[in-house]
Amino acid sequence: MTGEVLTDDPKLTLDDLCETCGVSEVTIRAYVAEGVIEVNGDDAGRWRFSEITLVRVQKAYRLQRDLRLNAAGAALALELMSQIEALNDQLERLKRIRE
Amino acid sequence: MEYKDYYSLLGVEKTATQEDIKRSYRKLARKYHPDLNKGADAEAKFKEIGEANEVLSDPEKRAAYDQLGDAHQPGQDFQPPPNWDAGFEFSGSPSRGRSEEEAYSEFFEGLFGQAYQQQRADRARARFNAKGQDHHAKVVIDLEDSFTAAKQTIVLKVPELTPDGHLVVRERKLEVSIPKGVKQGQLIRLKGQGAPGLGDGGAGDLYLEIALNPHTLYRTDGVDLYLDLPVKPWEAALGGRVKVPTPGGVVDLKVPAGSKQGSKLRLKGRGLPAKPSGDMYVELQIALPPADSTRAKELYESMARDLDFDPREKLIREIQSREQDHSNA
Numbered sequence: 001m002t003g004e005v006l007t008d009d010p011k012l013t014l015d016d017l018c019e020t021c022g023v024s025e026v027t028i029r030a031y032v033a034e035g036v037i038e039v040n041g042d043d044a045g046r047w048r049f050s051e052i053t054l055v056r057v058q059k060a061y062r063l064q065r066d067l068r069l070n071a072a073g074a075a076l077a078l079e080l081m082s083q084i085e086a087l088n089d090q091l092e093r094l095k096r097i098r099e
Numbered sequence: 100m101e102y103k104d105y106y107s108l109l110g111v112e113k114t115a116t117q118e119d120i121k122r123s124y125r126k127l128a129r130k131y132h133p134d135l136n137k138g139a140d141a142e143a144k145f146k147e148i149g150e151a152n153e154v155l156s157d158p159e160k161r162a163a164y165d166q167l168g169d170a171h172q173p174g175q176d177f178q179p180p181p182n183w184d185a186g187f188e189f190s191g192s193p194s195r196g197r198s199e200e201e202a203y204s205e206f207f208e209g210l211f212g213q214a215y216q217q218q219r220a221d222r223a224r225a226r227f228n229a230k231g232q233d234h235h236a237k238v239v240i241d242l243e244d245s246f247t248a249a250k251q252t253i254v255l256k257v258p259e260l261t262p263d264g265h266l267v268v269r270e271r272k273l274e275v276s277i278p279k280g281v282k283q284g285q286l287i288r289l290k291g292q293g294a295p296g297l298g299d300g301g302a303g304d305l306y307l308e309i310a311l312n313p314h315t316l317y318r319t320d321g322v323d324l325y326l327d328l329p330v331k332p333w334e335a336a337l338g339g340r341v342k343v344p345t346p347g348g349v350v351d352l353k354v355p356a357g358s359k360q361g362s363k364l365r366l367k368g369r370g371l372p373a374k375p376s377g378d379m380y381v382e383l384q385i386a387l388p389p390a391d392s393t394r395a396k397e398l399y400e401s402m403a404r405d406l407d408f409d410p411r412e413k414l415i416r417e418i419q420s421r422e423q424d425h426s427n428a
Contacts, residue, residue, distance in 0.1 A: 002276050003287035003307065020233075020304075055286055055306060058233070059134055066145075067129055081135065093318055097327055097384070 030071035322377030
C-alpha cells in the first residue's frame, strides 16, 4: 500500500479544509486570525490551504477540545510545543558532541 | 473485568468536592494529553483519567460508583452486583469530547455502557451518513529508509462498532511503502484507511507522521543533513583532503586552509533524495591531540615558545576598555 505525501502546495479551499477536518468555518477563521495556519489574502472565498495545514488544524482542535482552550491558547500551545521540540533536538545534538 | 479506582486515578480523596475533582482532572489532562506528552503510555493514561473524570464529575454516576463500596482493589477481578444501579438515573449521553468510537474500559462499559449502547445502536440504525473519523499514527523509520523506498508494517488498534452496538477493539496490520526522500515530520495520507463511516459516508483517512530515528552520525533539518566532522588542527590550519561518510558512501572533501572551529562546508546534493535533493553540511570540530608522549609534549612546548598566539587577547582588551569607560563616567 502506498500513501500520498502531503505537500505544501496551497490547493484546499475553506470548505475542503472544514470538511476534511470536521471543524466549523468559525474555528478555521479563528485559527487564521491567530496565525495557527497560514493563508494569503483577506478574502475567505479565495483562501487556499496546503495539506500540511490539515494536521495543524486537527492538532489545534484536539488541544482546544480536550483542554478547554480557546483559539489563542491552542495557538500558543502549538508554538511552545515547536519551540520545545527544537530545543530538544539541539540538546540531543550537544549531548552527542560531548560524548 | 478489572475494578478501577477512579479516585486514585485522579489523585483525589473519596471526600473530594466536585471542584477538587475538576481541578485535578484538568491538571492531569494537560500533563498527559497525547499531543503534549510524547511518553508511550500518555495516550492510555489520558483516556483513563478522562474516563475517571466522566464518572466522578457527574454526580449521578459518582453516586452510583460510590455505592459499589470500598471492598475492591484496583486491578482486582470485578463483577457488578445484579441490578447494582437500580434506583439511579443516568441522564447524560457520553460526554462531549470523546467520540463514540473511542473505547472505554471494560469496567466502564460494564457499569455505564448499557444505557449508551442502546443509543449507539439506535443511531447506527438510523439513516445517517457521516464520513468516518481520521486516524493518526506515528511511524518511526531509520534515516537509511528514506534513501530506499522501504516497506514498514504498521499495527493499528481499531475500535469498531458491532451491529448491536458493542465496541470491540481489533488489530489491523498494514504494510505501507514509505516513499523515497521522506523527511522528519512529513505526513503521508492513506485514503479510506481511517474509521469506517456511517451509512453511505466514506471511511476516514489514516495519516502517518514520519519520525526519523536519531542517527548516530547525521542530524536532519528538512532535507538537509548535518554531520559534525572531527578534524586535526593542522588539517584546519593548512587545509587538506579528508574522508567524509555520507549515506551514499564515503566521499573526499577538501578542507580549505585557515578553517575555523565550527566552519561549515557543503556537499551539494548529498542530503535526502528529494526533488531537489538536500545538501549535506559538514561542520568542522577541531580535535586536540593529547600531550601523552615526550614527543607530543615537545611539540606543544615548541608551539608555546615560537607562536605568538593569544586566544584571550580580545577578552582582555574588552574588559580593559570597560574599566576605562567606568572610570571616565
